[in-house]
Amino acid sequence: xxxxxxxxxxxxxxxxxxxxxxxxxxxxxxxxxxxxxxxxxxxxxxxxxxxxxxxxxxxxxxxxxxxxxxxxxxxxxxxxxxxxxxxxxxxxxxxxxxxxxxxxxxxxxxxxxxxxxxxxxxxxxxxxxxxxxxxxxxxxxxxxxxxxxxxxxxxxxxxxxxxxxxxxxxxxxxxxxxxxxxxxxxxxxxxxxxxxxxxxxxxxxxxxxxxxxxxxxxxxxxxxxxxxxxxxxxxxxxxxxxxxxxxxxxxxxxxxxxxxxxxxxxxxxxxxxxxxxxxxxxxxxxxxxxxxxxxxxxxxxxxxxxxxxxxxxxxxxxxxxxxxxxxxxxxxxxxxxxxxxxxxxxxxxxxxxxxxxxxxxxxxxxxxxxxxxxxxxxxxxxxxxxxxxxxxxxxxxxxxxxxxxxxxxxxxxxxxxxxxxxxxxxxxxxxxxxxxxxxxxxxxxxxxxxxxxxxxxxxxxxxxxxxxxxxxxxxxxxxxxxxxxxxxxxxxxxxxxxxxxxxxxxxxxxxxxxxxxxxxxxxxxxxxxxxxxxxxxxxxxxxxxxxxxxxxxxxxxxxxxxxxxxxxxxxxxxxxxxxxxxxxxxxxxxxxxxxxxxxxxxxxxxxxxxxxxxxxxxxxxxxxxxxxxxx
Amino acid sequence: xxxxxxxxxxxxxxxxxxxxxxxxxxxxxxxxxxxxxxxxxxxxxxxxxxxxxxxxxxxxxxxxxxxxxxxxxxxxxxxxxxxxxxxxxxxxxxxxxxx
Numbered sequence: 001x002x003x004x005x006x007x008x009x010x011x012x013x014x015x016x017x018x019x020x021x022x023x024x025x026x027x028x029x030x031x032x033x034x035x036x037x038x039x040x041x042x043x044x045x046x047x048x049x050x051x052x053x054x055x056x057x058x059x060x061x062x063x064x065x066x067x068x069x070x071x072x073x074x075x076x077x078x079x080x081x082x083x084x085x086x087x088x089x090x091x092x093x094x095x096x097x098x099x100x101x102x103x104x105x106x107x108x109x110x111x112x113x114x115x116x117x118x119x120x121x122x123x124x125x126x127x128x129x130x131x132x133x134x135x136x137x138x139x140x141x142x143x144x145x146x147x148x149x150x151x152x153x154x155x156x157x158x159x160x161x162x163x164x165x166x167x168x169x170x171x172x173x174x175x176x177x178x179x180x181x182x183x184x185x186x187x188x189x190x191x192x193x194x195x196x197x198x199x200x201x202x203x204x205x206x207x208x209x210x211x212x213x214x215x216x217x218x219x220x221x222x223x224x225x226x227x228x229x230x231x232x233x234x235x236x237x238x239x240x241x242x243x244x245x246x247x248x249x250x251x252x253x254x255x256x257x258x259x260x261x262x263x264x265x266x267x268x269x270x271x272x273x274x275x276x277x278x279x280x281x282x283x284x285x286x287x288x289x290x291x292x293x294x295x296x297x298x299x300x301x302x303x304x305x306x307x308x309x310x311x312x313x314x315x316x317x318x319x320x321x322x323x324x325x326x327x328x329x330x331x332x333x334x335x336x337x338x339x340x341x342x343x344x345x346x347x348x349x350x351x352x353x354x355x356x357x358x359x360x361x362x363x364x365x366x367x368x369x370x371x372x373x374x375x376x377x378x379x380x381x382x383x384x385x386x387x388x389x390x391x392x393x394x395x396x397x398x399x400x401x402x403x404x405x406x407x408x409x410x411x412x413x414x415x416x417x418x419x420x421x422x423x424x425x426x427x428x429x430x431x432x433x434x435x436x437x438x439x440x441x442x443x444x445x446x447x448x449x450x451x452x453x454x455x456x457x458x459x460x461x462x463x464x465x466x467x468x469x470x471x472x473x474x475x476x477x478x479x480x481x482x483x484x485x486x487x488x489x490x491x492x493x494x495x496x497x498x499x500x501x502x503x504x505x506x507x508x509x510x511x512x513x514x515x516x517x518x519x520x521x522x523x524x525x526x527x528x529x530x531x532x533x534x535x536x537x538x539x540x541x542x543x544x545x546x547x548x549x550x551x552x553x554x555x556x557x558x559x560x561x562x563x564x565x566x567x568x569x570x571x572x573x574x575x576x577x578x579x580x581x582x583x584x585x586x587x588x589x590x591x592x593x594x595x596x597x598x599x600x601x602x603x604x605x606x607x608x609x610x611x612x613x614x615x616x617x618x619x620x621x622x623x624x625x626x627x628x629x630x631x
Numbered sequence: 632x633x634x635x636x637x638x639x640x641x642x643x644x645x646x647x648x649x650x651x652x653x654x655x656x657x658x659x660x661x662x663x664x665x666x667x668x669x670x671x672x673x674x675x676x677x678x679x680x681x682x683x684x685x686x687x688x689x690x691x692x693x694x695x696x697x698x699x700x701x702x703x704x705x706x707x708x709x710x711x712x713x714x715x716x717x718x719x720x721x722x723x724x725x726x727x728x729x730x
Contacts, residue, residue: 605729607722611652 001051002064004044005081005134008091011041013127019120026116031109034119035102038126042095049088057494060085063136070139075196082136082199086495089333090133090263093340097255098126100467104348105247107463108355112245118158122251125151129256133263138187138197145183145228145260149176152257156244168240175237179227183264186220189213203270214271218278221268222285229261229315231289236554238312239296242304246351249304253311254344259336262315265322266329269496272322279323283409286320287420289313292552294427298434299548301538302361303350306435307343310387313424314339320417321402324409329496331401334488338394338479342386345471349380352464353439356457358449363438364536365447370440372457375465377440379472384436386475388429389518394479399425404510408501418505422517429521437529445536637678644671658710658720665706669699 015037019030026033052060061084070077083091102122109115128147135141157169190197193209206214225231230238238258242249252258265272265282272279290313297309318336321328354361356373370377386393389400403425407418448454459465482488489498503510540546547553644667651664673692680688714720 603729605726607725608653608656615649615653 001048002062004048005062005064005083006066008041008044008048008095009081009127009130009134011037011044011127012123012130015123016120016127019116019123022116030116030119031102031106034123035099035106037123038095038099038102041126041130042092042099045088045091045095048083049092052083052085052088057490060088060494065136077137077139077197079140080136080198081134083134084495085492086263086267086333087133089337089492090259091130093259093337094126094129094133094255097340097344097471098122098129098251100470101247101251101255101344101348104250104351104464104467105245107461108247108351109245114158118155118245121151121154121158122247125155125251125256129260132260136199138183138190138199138202141264142180142183142187145224146180148228148257148260149173149180152176152241152248152252155248155251156241158244158248162243164240165243168237168243172237172241175234176227179224179234179261182220182223182227186217186224189217189220193217199267203268206270207274209274211275211277214275215277218268218272218275219281221264221271222278222282225261225264225282225319226285227261228264229258229319230312231261231285231316231319232292235289235292235312236551236558239300239305239308239551242302242308246304246347246354249308250344250347250351253308253347254340258311258315259318259340262318262322262332262336265319266332266496269322269326269329273325273497279325280413282323283320283406283413283417284323286316286318286323287406287417288316290316290320290424291420291427292316294424294431295544295548296551297431298427299541299545301364303353303363303366303435303439304347304361306363306431307346307350310346310428310431311343313428314343314387317399317402317421317424320421321405324405324417324501326497326499327408327501328402328405330489330492330498331398331405333492333496334479334482335395335398335402337482337488338386338398338475341471341474341478342383342394345379345383345468345475346387348464348468348471349376349383352376352460352468353380353457355460355464357446357455358453360447360449360455363435364534364538365445366439367442367445367534368440369457373459375459376468379465379468380440381436382472383475384432386479388432388522389425389514391515392480394475394477397479397483400507400511400514403514404503404505404507405501407505407510408503410502410504414504418510422513425514426517426521429518430525433522433525434529437525438534441530442534445534447536634678634682638675641671641675641678644668644674656721656723658713658722661722662703662706662710666699666703669695 015034019026019034022030048062052062061082063083064081066079066081068076069079102119105118105122109118112118125148128144128151130144132141132144132148135144153169153173156172157166159165160169187197190202193213194202194205196202223234226234241252244252272282293309293312293314293316295309297306297313300306300309314335318332318339321332321335352373353366353369353376356369356376357366360366382393386395389396403418403421406421407414409417446455446457492498505513538549541549550556648664648666648668648671651667652661655661655664673695676688676692676695678688680686680692710720713725717724
């Protein structure tokens with residue numbers, strides 16, 4: 001069984017290698033090769049899952065040691081895999097949702113001339129993400145982490161002929177590098193503290209290290225998680241990443257990439273549990289981001305960017321839950337899985353809408369699409385109900401638990417976090433209802449595209465609708481399935497641990513409050529967009545709306561503080577180099593040169609002046625000799 | 632007569648010679664001044680020989696005369712050769728040996 005773990009990573013990696021090196025002779029089958037290998041990976045995951053289920057809850061950990069990677073003296077870094085309940089959950093999500101997205105891409109990318117490369121990159125993405133979640137030590141995790149960064153760069157900039165896509169890819173890569181620095185520093189700190197970075201020793205001996213060190217490691221891990229999971233302050237890349245093809249957005253937002261940060265924090269739970277300050281930082285980042293993303297999501301007219309804001313916000317919920325410690329880890333992962341279903345479904349639905357509307361992304365130019373795209377409408381609608389937390393659907397169970405856990409933090413902090421989570425739920429209901437109404441309801445506001453073609457909305461082909469249907473089913477039932485008898489909790493508890501929260505509000509009260517804010521959010525959106533006609537061009541809006549349209553000025557902030565600051569810094573350094581460093585060197589040269597040209601004048605060619613020097617010298621010598629004698 | 636007076640005379644002669652070397656421009660005069668300095672030295676050597684009661688100083692005086700004779704030969708040859716090329720016996724005109 002253990003040997004299958006390696007194959008799990010190898011299958012999509014093989015796909016990537018074959019597709020990227022295979023050349024033109026694969027042009028007819030490339031999409032099916034990519035999809036097949038993703039499916040193989042999923043099948044292997046399912047086999048391993050069945051195997052784990054057959055074991056006792058405490059013994060559900062498989063390890064597989066492939067080879068010693070860096071053996072230096074007493075130090076060893078291995079290529080070794082570890083499959084426990086946490087990794088298993090991620091493997092199933094990544095390969096399952098990943099396969100569906102591959103299948104969807106078969107239809108979506110059918111006419112793209114670089115399709116072979118696209119599927120190669122998708123497979124590479126899966127392989128890197130699987131490596132990330134299956135690694136048995138932080139160094140190998142880092143390899144997967146960087147692989148994910150690379151694959152996302154390649155995919156976001158897939159339509160590289162568009163300057164905006166190329167820029168977005170670079171931006172994502174650069175912002176991610178900042179987070180990656182955090183991870184590499186955390187790994188170095190782990191090595192100096194524990195002498196190793198294998199999960200086993202680091203996490204079991206975490207409490208042996210001082211709290212200061214653990215806090216430092218925790219903060220660095222948080223920085224890493226912020227980069228990959230698009231949390232404040234490293235969130236700016238996520239909105240621009242929508243430049244990639246829609247299946248890529250679905251993959252980044254649901255199955256891979258942004259979930260990596262949540263995985264990292266949950267996996268390193270032992271470190272965070274022993275470093276309360278780091279945990280406070282984590283919950284703060286989570287709470288701020290969940291509101292930030294939600295507000296941005298409200299103002300965007302681009303359907304994909306609205307969904308991107310939503311992802312940021314939902315990941316904020318997960319980070320918040322993960323920061324709460326054992327009370328929240330399980331729910332963070334549970335929300336991650338249910339979010340994987342409904343967000344992938346929503347993105348695929350958005351892609352389907354764009355597919356039918358000549359790649360129009362402005363929701364103000366949609367309207368009334370429900371009769372033209374019934375399957376998309378129903379699947380998107382179910383995803384919508386799931387994300388806003390409609391009772392009985394997936395999001396309801398997972399988000400409710402997180403809000404409850406946030407209140408359970410206790411004290412003022414608990415009220416603030418719980419309040420933020422509730423407010424986030426209200427805003428989520430608002431902006432998702434807005435997306436829903438603008439896209440599928442109301443009158444038709446279709447506009448001809450730049451070439452003058454009027455859109456003829458139509459349902460997408462089977463390869464695209466089937467994944468959407470499967471994901472919609474998941475969005476409806478996953479949460480319930482996980483929550484009955486606390487199945488998910490019992491499954492994950494041996495790895496992450498679990499503590500019951502001590503909430504000042506009972507579960508019923510929290511649910512009731514969530515329902516109230518949900519209804520408020522939906523009602524507000526309906527009042528604003530459902531009752532009257534929606535203008536095709538966006539009204540100017542108040543200051544907050546304008547700021548939110550510009551991603552709450554995050555790019556302006558980055559530009560002023562980081563770009564401008566960096567420029568000033570480099571300019572200062574250049575100036576210092578010119579004046580101080582070059583000044584010393586050039587000054588010495590000039591001084592020596594000046595002195596020499598002055599001394600050169602002594603050589604005037606007149607024998608008499610040389611004679612004076614000789615006499616003078618001789619006189620000095622004699623005087624000195626006499627003086628010495630006298631002394 | 633007190634032999635130290637010869638030393639004074641030698642000092643005076645040497646000074647006149649040195650001043651001539653430094654001040655005069657005519658190569659022949661400079662040359663003669665050099666000879667004057669050499670002879671002032673010889674006078675001092677001989678005086679010291681007398682004062683100390685041994686012959687060392689007188690022997691060195693002979694050496695000096697030999698060296699001076701050799702120097703006269705070479706020096707006059709140089710002066711004549713310079714005069715032939717530049718039609719001038721001024722030491723300041725031969726000032727090309729510089730940077």
